[in-house]
Amino acid sequence: xxxxxxxxxxxxxxxxxxxxxxxxxIYGLMGLTGPRTAVRGNRIAAVGMAIAVLATFLFEGxxxxxxxxxxxxxxxxxxxxxxxxxxxxxIPQMVALFNGVGGGAVALIAWAEFIExxxxxxxxxxxxxxxxxxxxxxxxxxxxxxxxxxxxxETIPGRPIxxxxxxxxxxxxxxxxxxxxxxxxxxxxxxxxxxxxxxLLAAAVLGLFVVLPIGGADMPVVISLLNxxxxxxxxATGLALNNTALIVAGMIVGASGTILTRLMAEAMNRxxxxxxxxxxxxxxxxxxxxGAGEHGGTVRATSAADAAIQMAYARQVxxxxxxxxxxxxxxxAVRELARELEKRGVEVKYAIHPVAGRMPGHMNVLLxxxxxxxxxxxxxxxxxxxxxxxDVALVIGANDVTNPAANTNPQSPIYGMPILNVNQAKSVIxxxxxxxxxxxxxxxxxxxxxxxxMLFGDAKASVADITKELAEL
Amino acid sequence: MFVTNLAIxxxxxxxxxxxxxxxxxxxxxxxxSGTNAIHGIVLxxxxxxxxxxTDLGAFTKLILVVAIAFGTINVVGGFLVTDRxxxxxxxxxxxxKDAEDGSS
Numbered sequence: 020x021x022x023x024x025x026x027x028x029x030x031x032x033x034x035x036x037x038x039x040x041x042x043x044x045i046y047g048l049m050g051l052t053g054p055r056t057a058v059r060g061n062r063i064a065a066v067g068m069a070i071a072v073l074a075t076f077l078f079e080g081x082x083x084x085x086x087x088x089x090x091x092x093x094x095x096x097x098x099x100x101x102x103x104x105x106x107x108x109x110i111p112q113m114v115a116l117f118n119g120v121g122g123g124a125v126a127l128i129a130w131a132e133f134i135e136x137x138x139x140x141x142x143x144x145x146x147x148x149x150x151x152x153x154x155x156x157x158x159x160x161x162x163x164x165x166x167x168x169x170x171x172x173e174t175i176p177g178r179p180i181x182x183x184x185x186x187x188x189x190x191x192x193x194x195x196x197x198x199x200x201x202x203x204x205x206x207x208x209x210x211x212x213x214x215x216x217x218x219l220l221a222a223a224v225l226g227l228f229v230v231l232p233i234g235g236a237d238m239p240v241v242i243s244l245l246n247x248x249x250x251x252x253x254x255a256t257g258l259a260l261n262n263t264a265l266i267v268a269g270m271i272v273g274a275s276g277t278i279l280t281r282l283m284a285e286a287m288n289r290x291x292x293x294x295x296x297x298x299x300x301x302x303x304x305x306x307x308x309x310g311a312g313e314h315g316g317t318v319r320a321t322s323a324a325d326a327a328i329q330m331a332y333a334r335q336v337x338x339x340x341x342x343x344x345x346x347x348x349x350x351x352a353v354r355e356l357a358r359e360l361e362k363r364g365v366e367v368k369y370a371i372h373p374v375a376g377r378m379p380g381h382m383n384v385l386l387x388x389x390x391x392x393x394x395x396x397x398x399x400x401x402x403x404x405x406x407x408x409x410d411v412a413l414v415i416g417a418n419d420v421t422n423p424a425a426n427t428n429p430q431s432p433i434y435g436m437p438i439l440n441v442n443q444a445k446s447v448i449x450x451x452x453x454x455x456x457x458x459x460x461x462x463x464x465x466x467x468x469x470x471x472x473m474l475f476g477d478a479k480a481s482v483a484d485i486t487k488e489l490a491e492l
Numbered sequence: 493m494f495v496t497n498l499a500i501x502x503x504x505x506x507x508x509x510x511x512x513x514x515x516x517x518x519x520x521x522x523x524x525s526g527t528n529a530i531h532g533i534v535l536x537x538x539x540x541x542x543x544x545x546t547d548l549g550a551f552t553k554l555i556l557v558v559a560i561a562f563g564t565i566n567v568v569g570g571f572l573v574t575d576r577x578x579x580x581x582x583x584x585x586x587x588x589k590d591a592e593d594g595s596s
Contacts, residue, residue, distance in 0.1 A: 044530055048511050051526050057519060058578045061526050065571040068533065075536045081543040083553070090538065090557040094564020101565075102572035113573055114525050121531050121566035127559035128537045131552045135545060145494040243524055250531045254504075258497050260537055266497055267504045268533040274508025275527045279520060379520035384577050 028079045036074035037264040043067030044268050048275070054393070071264045107385055108345040111378045112171040115164045115242045118249055122160025125252040126219060129154035132259070138210025149258035151202040154215070155222045156252035160245045162226030167242050170235050177235025187232050194225040229295065236419065237294045239378040240283045244291070247276025283379055289436075318454065321472035323481060326413075326448050327488035333410035335366045337402060339439055340382045341375050343416010343451065347478035350389040353415065356486045357391070363489075369395050370402040370412075370439050372420035403440050412444035414465075416451065416478045422463045433461060447471040450481045522577045529570025535563025 026032060044067045050060020075081075098117075105113045129150045133139060139147045169175035181187040201218035204211075233241055250272025257265025284291050330336050338357065344350060357367040369391065375382045383396055397405075406412065414421055421441045424431040441447055442465055449466060451473060465471055474481050512523070542548070542556040 045507065045511060048523075048526070048530075051523050052512065052519065054519060057522060058575065061522070061529075061571060061574045061578055064526060064530060065575075068530070068567055068571070071533060071536060072539070075539045075543075078540065078544060081539075083542050083545070083548070086553055086557050087539060087542060087560060090542075090560025091564050093557075094561040095568055097561070098565035098567075098569035099572060102569040102576070105573065107577075110521065110525070110573065110577065113569070114521075114528055117525075117532075117566050117570045117573070118528050120562040121528070121534055124534045124538060124559040124562035124566065127555045127562070128534065128541055131541055131548075131555045131559065134552050134555075135541075135548060143494075246524060246528050246531070249534075250527070253531045253534045253537075254501055256534055256537045258494070258501065260540055261493060261497065262536060262540065263497070263500060265533055265536055266500050268530050270501050270504035271508035271511070272527045272531040274505045275512040275523070278509060278512055279524055279527075282520070378524070381521055384521060 027077055030079070033074045033077050034263065036070055036077075037262075040067040040071035040074065040264050041267040043070065044271065048271065071268075074264075106348075107388060108348070109172070110384070111239060111242065111381070112168050114378075115167040115171065115238075115245075118242060118246050119161050119164025119168065122157045122164060122245070122249040122252060125153050125157030125249065125256055126161060126222075127157075128256060129157065129259075130215060130219060133205075133215045134212070138212065138215070139205060140210050144206060146259050147206050149255040151205060151218070153252045153255040153259065154218060155198050155202065156248050156255070158219050158222035159226035159229070160249045160252065162223045163230040163245050164226075164242070166227055166230040167238050167245065170230075170238055175231075177238075179232045179234050181228070181232030187228065191225055191228050194221050194228065197221040198225065233294060237289065239374065240280055240289070240291070240294055242378075243276055243280040243283055244295075247273050247280060250274075250276055279379075283374065318466050319472045321448065321474050323474065323484035324488045325472070326474055327485045327492060329446060329448065330360060330365065330411050330413070330485070331363055331489055331492050333365055335368070335405070335409045336360055336411045336413060337368050337370050337405065337409045337441075337444065339370045339372075339375075339412055339414045339417050339421060339441055340386065341372075341415065341417025341420060342381075343418075343478050345376055345381065345385055345416070347416065347480075349415060349479035349482050350385040350391075352479050352482040352486065353386070354389040354391055356482050356489070357395075359486050359489045367395065368397050368402065368405070370399070370441075371396050372399055372417070372439050375417055375420050399437060399439060406440045406443040409444040410446065412441045412447045414441060414447060414449040415482065418451075418463055419461060421465055422461060423468075424461070424464050428464075431461065441465060442468055442470075445470065449473050450478045451475060452477065522574055525570060525574040525577060529567055529574055532563055532566030532568075532570055535560060535567055538563050 044064050047060045047064030047067060050056040050063060132150055136142055166175060170177050182190060198218050198221040201214045205214050230241055250269050254266050254269030254273060257269055280291060284294060338353060344353065360367050369386060371382050373379050386396060419433055421439050422433060423442045425433045425436040425438045428434055447470055449471060453475065466473060538556055538559040
């Protein structure tokens with residue numbers, strides 16, 4: 020062996036490459052925190068990942084190349100097209116899925132280790148405990164993410180599913196205890212293969228059962244939480260394998276995911292424990308629906324022409340986008356409408372609720388795609404004081420984030436959630452497909468207010484109609 | 493060694509909090525997607541266990557190939573999706589194209 024190659028396979032050299040790699044992760048993440056540096060930041064992190072993978076190839080005695088290449092080839096063949104072709108509206112599902120497979124990888128690695136070491140036979144607890152932790156959390160994350168994916172994709176009903184009352188929580192607790200009991204048995208020396216299988220299965224069912232009872236509206240918070248879980252399990256794998264790149268990268272993701280989860284939960288005025296306990300849109304929604312029935316249908320419908328006239332003579336129009344805009348792919352049409360209004364000297368602003376859509380920043384991504392100037396996007400706290408001087412608030416497929424019940428009705432399940440105070444505008448035009456309640460399953464009182472008019476139909480078509488009418492005025 | 497690793501773990505956690513607690517709302521989705529890609533680093537775990545394993549059983553090999561495929565999906569898909577999202581935040585360097593709304 021030449022000097023050069025022995026140097027390449029030196030463990031210190033590999034570790035230095037790892038340090039470079041996680042340095043790039045951290046630097047890249049810092050870039051991701053600013054709109055101008057974000058693209059570069061993501062690419063820097065990707066370079067870090069490439070270095071980490073290449074460094075791993077240099078390990079003394081690496082073998083099984085055929086299988087390694089097979090795994091990477093399959094992963095690339097699946098990952099690249101799905102990332103390239105996914106629609107921007109389906110990004111939340113995609114993140115859930117990518118997160119899930121990461122958790123699955125963690126669980127599988129722990130399982131493989133277990134088999135190959137004859138049930139962690141005679142290994143130190145500093146290896147065994149992180150591995151078992153990784154197996155449980157990885158399995159929960161994988162199956163939980165699959166359910167989150169199914170709910171967002173609407174292949175599984177978004178409404179909460181589960182045993183009534185405390186039953187589900189007791190069952191989940193029992194499953195967790197089973198998994199932990201298996202872990203303790205393995206850690207204390209038992210080498211039965213069945214124990215690991217039971218552990219993985221109990222964690223899998225736990226993952227399914229934890230996410231199933233959670234309503235669709237809370238799904239972004241859940242994905243963020245599972246993202247943090249996968250990060251922690253990756254860090255645990257790093258502890259077991261004595262791999263610094265895994266420890267640092269996994270733990271940073273664990274920390275960031277926790278923060279993001281808390282921010283999202285705060286924006287919805289929900290505590291993380293109450294989300295995990297589940298049932299949003301369950302009992303409360305029924306009360307809400309009963310309350311709405313009392314309004315007795317004083318909804319006023321309008322036409323595109325009327326909406327156009329109303330807006331043409333407004334001084335300020337605030338556009339409130341929501342998931343409906345994303346589904347209808349209406350962002351370009353909205354941009355056109357805004358251009359048309361601006362030509363007439365109307366001031367146009369966009370009110371972005373932190374949880375509009377299915378994820379924080381979801382609306383910003385879509386509107387940025389349509390070239391909406393960054394400075395017209397206003398966050399909730401900046402735009403709320405402006406509603407009283409707004410002539411027309413145009414609500415495009417946003418529901419729960421505009422529901423005044425969050426301010427006024429203590430019975431409502433969303434009571435206390437900060438909302439966009441659209442009802443303070445002089446008039447409100449709501450674009451909506453039908454009177455169906457929003458994702459959280461709660462009726463919106465806004466639609467019954469006297470200054471509100473509804474324009475029913477597909478958001479994209481409605482917006483295009485209004486633009487056409489405006490141009491002809 | 494374990495204690496050193498534990499120290500690295502704790503410091504990384506605080507570093508994660510410090511780096512990330514200052515993100516504008518707008519970038520939360522890309523950030524979530526980006527961090528999601530980074531935990532795809534578990535791919536390394538699969539590579540190490542499969543690459544350094546001797547006399548692995550056929551079933552173990554199968555599990556590990558799946559784990560590597562999963563990890564690769566996580567990494568490659570995660571970074572690509574994040575990149576696609578972020579492309580839209582790029583400052584538009586082509587004012588001539590959008591010249592007509594210079595008036596607004």
